[in-house]
Amino acid sequence: MHSSVLDTGKPIEEILENPAAKHAGTHGLAAFFEFDEPAKSSTILVENMFDPKTAFSDNPVHTPIQRAFKHDLTLYEWFELPENAYRRRRFGIGMMGLAAMEGNEILSEFDWTVFPKGSVVVDVGGGFGASAKFLATHAPHVNIIIQDKPEVTTAGIRAWQGHSSDLLESKRVIFQSHDFFDPQPVKQPAGFILKSIIHNWGDSYSLKILTHLRAAASPDTKLFIVGVILQYLCPSSNDSETSPEPLLPSYGAHGEHQYMLDMAMMTVFNAREHTTDSLSALLRKAGWEIDAIRGTLMGVQLTVASPIVSDN
């Protein structure tokens, strides 16, 4: 790794004077590359995989991170402890850096004009509303509901009052507290967005989230999943796109970011990045089928799915 990615852009004197605020007000990429939780946890991955209690579990408190850091909390619960204030802040700033690097432009791969004016799109687990902010400009005829935990929606509203209060006042964008493990309160919207959500949860948990969305969907509701799609290292008959010879289907070392994320999801959440096949199988169990996957193999991709409608 180049040391330049660890550079916050701040003078060393400023960091030494206030180390706790090292990443405050930075672009966030240095914070992202400083995350030590996945790296330290991965050193104990083998022990976790050989212990019968944790080997086959997708419970987020049965991951290597609990062994490595000696606690029995989920990553987010652990971040909330007072002694982890630096880690918590670093994580928030690092995720903003990652989000800026990935961007939200992938959402423009869908033709939003197919939705009538006033259609509602729900960003489930939408955080501070980065996707919603992009969509509000890109598809001005669509209304957006951003759902997240109460503490996140409260902070999100505060942030939007600073930069986009007009969208809140006109109710084109609404923040709503909602736990995505509970039944979905918005019935038959035009679409649901899940950005960087499914890869944080093991399959049994993801299935619950997707099933609640399916129960609230109309036959025309679209599901938009934004995230990395893992490429196989060997050619697969199901690949919609292949790399040019002589590159591996994964594009070799150039595509290693996706595998790094996959390992990180396993070590801290007992979750994973999905291949097209595993995502398709998971969606089908919840009553969704994939219409299309857009984007390049090298970045985040947009998976568009529709409800499976049975004839009987």
Ligand SMILES: C[S@@+](CC[C@H](N)C(=O)[O-])C[C@H]1O[C@@H](n2cnc3c(N)ncnc32)[C@H](O)[C@@H]1O
């Ligand atoms: C990795 S972040 C992604 C945020 C946003 N979708 C984005 O891409 O910027 C995961 C989000 O899921 C939210 N979350 C976690 N558990 C949740 C739950 N049970 N119900 C609703 N939101 C939850 C977190 O608060 C966080 O905002």
